[in-house]
Amino acid sequence: MDSKYTSMGIENGAKTNGVKRKNGVEHIKVKKIKLANEGTVAHNIKVETNGHNNNNVHENKIVNEKPQDLQEARRQLPVYMVRNRLLEEIKKHDTMILIGETGSGKTTQIPQLIHEQRLEGAGAIAVTQPRRVAAITIALRVAAEMNTEIGSIVGYSVRFEDVTSPRTKVKYMTDGMLLREAILDPLLKKYSIVVLDEAHERTVSTDVLFGIVKLAQKERNEKKLNPLKVIVMSATMDVDSFKKYFNNCPVIYLEGRTYPVTIYHSKMKQEDYQYAAVCTIFQLHATAPANHDFLVFLTGQEEIETVMYNIKQIAKEATGPPIRVCPLYAGLPPAKQLQVWRDAPPGTRKIILATNIAEASVTIPRIQCVIDTGVVKERTWSGGTGAERLSVRATSQAACWQRAGRAGRTQAGAAYRLYTAADFRARPMHQTPEILRCPLASTMLLLIAAGVEPSTFPLIDTPPPDSVKASLSLLKELGAIDSEVNPKLTVIGKKMSTFPIEPKYSKVLLCAPEYNCLDEALSLIAVLSSENVFHTPMHKREEAIKMKQKFLSPLGDHITLLNVFKAFSKAPLKKQWCKENYLNHKNLTYACEVRQQLLAICLKLNMTVTSCGQAYDQVLKCLLCGLFTNCAWQRGGAGGARAAGRYVTAAGAAAALHPASALQALRPPPPALLYSELLVTGRSYMLTVSAIQPQWLQQVAPEYARRCRANR
């Protein structure tokens, strides 16, 4: 296999000329390395979760399994073998770390074992997950294993859906959900045991929960309340830093059950990973049995579409079985995602081109071969300008192992890394935790609402001081806190913290009654809190743009979005309507759910829902109440022909109107703008933009306007 793989590039050289890349032909040379030789084992493959987007499929699957089969399966799990020792440790220690390889059964079994012994006493067991699908499917599985109905002893709680009752003792929930509960009850008094699962993923919510449970444990001890037990569970983890953070608590290792994965590294540095990926695919395709499916990790939609096109072109002349190519990324409509799970006809090879959605969120069975480009798209944030940046970066070693492990789920497999072994070793062990690279305003507001002083809150990794400062200063500007030092919530800040959205957006909602436009503000903020509602497939771009025209407002993208949402709400056959109009049905449906939730909170706060009708100026002024820090002015003042389309933000950064903006066609370009997002790709672009009257800022935020003028 080794020698064939290295020489195949030469044999197929002529055929790979079809690859649409600028570089010349370059042959990939790989070195065969056994995982065992590296002193490492295949890493965490989740057996508990089925990332399938259609929950019903999983639900039925669970119901169909017989209780005795479920019990037999339980007894086969590695964690079951060591259950007595494990329970002893849990009884003995307030806090412990559990490192469990994939297939150990820790997520499904440990809460059950605890409950069987009634270790939770009068309280309940909370088990957190970073993803809602995981929380739901695991809860269903455990309920079936315990032969109870979901929502009774075993339940789950995720946004928009709470399937628990006062009797619930084992509660699976998203980490964000437990964090929301912590605002109302920072001591988490309902729970006697909190299990933080998938801790290695280091989501902002998990990181904050680490501190919350630590403080709750301490205070409950001091107040002589019932003690809180904490179990941190993870696949692979930076054990030393975790152990140190949790006061040298014990660490227990659980064995996993996975199949061996052979790792091959590229012998030479690959200048163009897309090209290298296509070459590798066809080198392997010529010799691998037809029933071996490939999983290729790429960075995004556009890249996946390009590589897919190339594969289809080359496949026409390549030797080997017929090929079926399946793209897989989060933005793909659910129906199109489904074909990834459908078996290819006998004698056909399935090649899945995926983003890192296939790394942990979604599990594809029967992958024998992983091709890892070793790159990922990562979002970072600069507190100074408020701009976000999306850049392609090398993955961490942990992510490399995670990707490789996807080949060893159902049998032994192989992983082809398109980077050298030296490159691999030079990579950081773990990805930068999210909390170090994202905006912190909502996290800060949540902490302050939970009665915590941000500067003393024990976080396992300290965010950059600039980020903290920028976030607190924004909260002060919005009037949510009284001071940046030792901050306390204001009356409005307290209200803001009850909304599960960005503080900027909750401020908009709270200002809306004043402008008579809460009806419109709810819809707009719901859409802005969701993902892009426009669907633009590469090959039907023209048509998609044409359909967008009928929603366009000369006032800008915000009113355009409002038009889309209103039309969607009125449409009787929503799915069909979305398809015809090139709109994303999933994201618009999500926006509707968000709107309902926000409306319920507004009504609880005794706010009056009224509509401003066609007086959209009111909506934009109201929007400015929360987004006044997101203003930009035309460079060199209005009217300068050369300055057209070039703006400078309130933070003093140069920025341009995004070409997809509704304002792009407007002549002359508006002198002042309000944007929702600032994204740096090649240049700095303002996304989702509306035109405003410069004097509005003066009316809405006079003090801020004064400072802006001084800085300009």
Place this chain on the structure above:
DNA sequence: GAGCACTGC
């Protein structure tokens, strides 16, 4: 005149 990875409340 450019293209947004992935989660979550």
